[in-house]
Amino acid sequence: MLQTLSELKCLDSSIYHLPTLDIAKKLLGCILIKETTEGTAAGIIVETEAYIGPEDQASHSFQNRRTKRTEAMFGRPGTTYMYTMHTHNLFNVVTGKIDQPEAVLIRAVEPIYNIDLIRKRRSKITKDTHLTNGPGKLTKALGIDMADYGHDLTHSPLWIASYNTPTSEVVSGPRIGIDNAGDAKDYPWRFWLKHNKYVSK
Template identity: 40%
Template sequence: MSDKLRRFFNEGTTDEITKRMLGTLLVYHSPKGLMSGYITEAEAYLGQKDSAAHAYQGKRTPSNEALYGVPGTIYIYSIHGRLCLDVAAQAKDVPEGILIRGIEPYQGIDLMKANRPKSGFELTNGPGKLMDALGIYDKEMNLIELGDTALDLDVDNVKFPKKIVESGRIGVSDRGTWTDKPYRFYVKGNPYVSKLPKREMDLKTYGWK
């Protein structure tokens, strides 16, 4: 991992890092070619105290071990038969993470469409969808830091949201009061946000400054 990316993850609380992650460029050097997309939506999970988190009450298993890694460690997990991409956000053994829920395609769009033959915003407007579009079908990169494998986060080539919306998390089974806490963040109006109604889409600027 680059020093700059390490500093990115070492400064701030998990929810602050999650908001700062919006507009950064998720990059995947796939076997088929380069693909990337600007992060439009992400959710913060605050570890042991968070009833919606995989490490709630200190749960630690081989499957969620990546959450206990250093900041920027990749955590790939499966839910409902699809893979999702999460990143550890705090110091080693502090199991807080950030789920990347949506990206706006930037590079390798034809490759994404070949991997996931969907048109328009459906291509990458959800955590499982973006993994399918990138062609990531296994957990081979699990437990590895961003930048030390084919996945990286470009914090120099960024877009800036006009406004960030905070909401309760979605797609999470009812796990107590934390399910509805406002730890889901997205770029207001960006059409590559999961389940965003058409009436709320900004099709001129996609919500960027």
């Protein structure tokens, strides 16, 4: 487990200007950090999904659909797009150019800092591997919420730090929970670290 965050460096903003599929892979192995009044918690990103805007039927911005909810997707890359599904807040990194609405959903992280706080927030969970192995689970565990909508990920209280290059193999497959997305349901735009026990499925 990580003992201190003081030596971590924020992910270079140039990463967020790469093609979205590349960003989805490069975020694997980086650390997602959220600072709150309760304390700071962090986890290694182990699973992502890419959503490529107007051409992607699974994306909220399919056919350039621009609503109050999706507005952040049309903004600067490297900012936060949050939305609520059922009762869960889901965290996405905005990618693509301004007015080119693309995003990467963070699907799972491996807890690495302030595990006690993470366990407190997920007090009903008995297995550590189930604390953050899903997009709604990780936001609860780290304290990420709708107030983070539109936040610039290059500074606190919510930021992503570069870390070690993953030694695990990066694998890909279809995204999860998008059965009504036509051909897009089969796009292999979900990426994860092979054999990591915190991957959602």
